[in-house]
Amino acid sequence: MIYYAWSSDLSKNSGEGKLGLMFIENIYNFTKKNIHCFSNNGNFVFSKKTKNTFKDNKLNNNFYNNYVKIFYGIFLMWKYYFLKKKIIYVNYLPIWNFLIFLLLPPKTILGPITGNLKKNRKIFGIIKIDYILYLCSLISLLILKVNKKNFFFAHEDLYKKLKKNLWFDCFYNYQLLYFKKSKKNLSKKNNILIYNRSNKSKNIKFLLSNLFKKKFFDEIGVVGLKLSLNSVKNYGYVNHKKLLKILSKYKFALISDENIYSFFCLDALSCQVKLIYNKNSHKFKNYFNNSQFIKLDKLNSKNISKKNKKIFLNRKIEKILRFKLNIYLKNALT
Numbered sequence: 589m590i591y592y593a594w595s596s597d598l599s600k601n602s603g604e605g606k607l608g609l610m611f612i613e614n615i616y617n618f619t620k621k622n623i624h625c626f627s628n629n630g631n632f633v634f635s636k637k638t639k640n641t642f643k644d645n646k647l648n649n650n651f652y653n654n655y656v657k658i659f660y661g662i663f664l665m666w667k668y669y670f671l672k673k674k675i676i677y678v679n680y681l682p683i684w685n686f687l688i689f690l691l692l693p694p695k696t697i698l699g700p701i702t703g704n705l706k707k708n709r710k711i712f713g714i715i716k717i718d719y720i721l722y723l724c725s726l727i728s729l730l731i732l733k734v735n736k737k738n739f740f741f742a743h744e745d746l747y748k749k750l751k752k753n754l755w756f757d758c759f760y761n762y763q764l765l766y767f768k769k770s771k772k773n774l775s776k777k778n779n780i781l782i783y784n785r786s787n788k789s790k791n792i793k794f795l796l797s798n799l800f801k802k803k804f805f806d807e808i809g810v811v812g813l814k815l816s817l818n819s820v821k822n823y824g825y826v827n828h829k830k831l832l833k834i835l836s837k838y839k840f841a842l843i844s845d846e847n848i849y850s851f852f853c854l855d856a857l858s859c860q861v862k863l864i865y866n867k868n869s870h871k872f873k874n875y876f877n878n879s880q881f882i883k884l885d886k887l888n889s890k891n892i893s894k895k896n897k898k899i900f901l902n903r904k905i906e907k908i909l910r911f912k913l914n915i916y917l918k919n920a921l922t
Contacts, residue, residue: 594661
């Protein structure tokens with residue numbers, strides 16, 4: 589038997605792409621069945637021979653590819669559903685987009701549910717977008733409940749907001765399993781790396797304005813969207829391999845407001861980097877041994893000077909996550 593999957597993004601250099609590839613590999617490892625993947629990156633078969641040779645194709649992450657072309661993916665899922673094949677809908681599954689869950693065929697295997705309900709904007713200056721997204725999320729949960737579909741969350745932020753509306757103990761923090769064993773940190777100075785994006789929910793401008801007030805850092809590096817400032821070192825957009833090399837040379841990294849355990853954060857932890865975050869945005873549990881999270885407003889000479897240590901994902905947490913993932917896969921695939 590071969591599985592058929594749709595994924596909007598299977599790029600190795602984007603968060604959604606990494607999440608999608610990770611999920612497909614988990615399904616393959618669980619079933620040992622080949623997976624025919626359709627995506628905006630092109631089509632390929634994920635198998636024992638191709639799993640380690642998949643070449644990354646650049647993807648234009650625009651509104652059309654991410655939120656319009658998904659309906660072509662839904663059409664493909666119906667096609668293979670009628671052919672009595674196992675079907676998988678992999679990523680770009682924001683919980684507020686109830687149309688996806690409403691239109692997908694029965695027995696679709698759902699990838700990690702993502703999304704962010706933090707949108708500090710108003711429609712016509714009156715209605716908060718947060719409230720609309722929350723209402724749409726509740727509609728999605730109702731559809732999932734009626735259709736008896738198994739699902740889980742990529743991170744805990746959404747789970748915490750929707751926990752009261754769930755009817756079972758849902759699996760969350762899936763993307764923590766992305767963490768790789770800690771690599772050596774080569775930094776010899778107090779320097780900090782920032783992943784700069786135009787996404788407003790990441791609140792980068794506010795974080796940077798506060799960071800530049802601090803006089804602790806010998807160098808400020810930026811990956812992603814370039815900053816037009818003489819005081820920073822711009823690397824631009826880099827592939828994953830180069831990002832890890834850059835991270836290993838920095839002692840600190842600034843975490844955006846959107847998701848404290850983003851892929852950038854997990855890569856930073858794997859390079860033994862200390863993480864600085866905004867106290868007003870994150871109330872979290874530290875799932876890693878020896879990691880050091882520092883509140884932006886609490887930076888001082890003492891916590892700056894401490895040596896970086898080898899970081900591990902808490903073994904108990906890892907066992908629980910893998911156990912719950914196996915339960916999800918068993919329920920979804922049988």
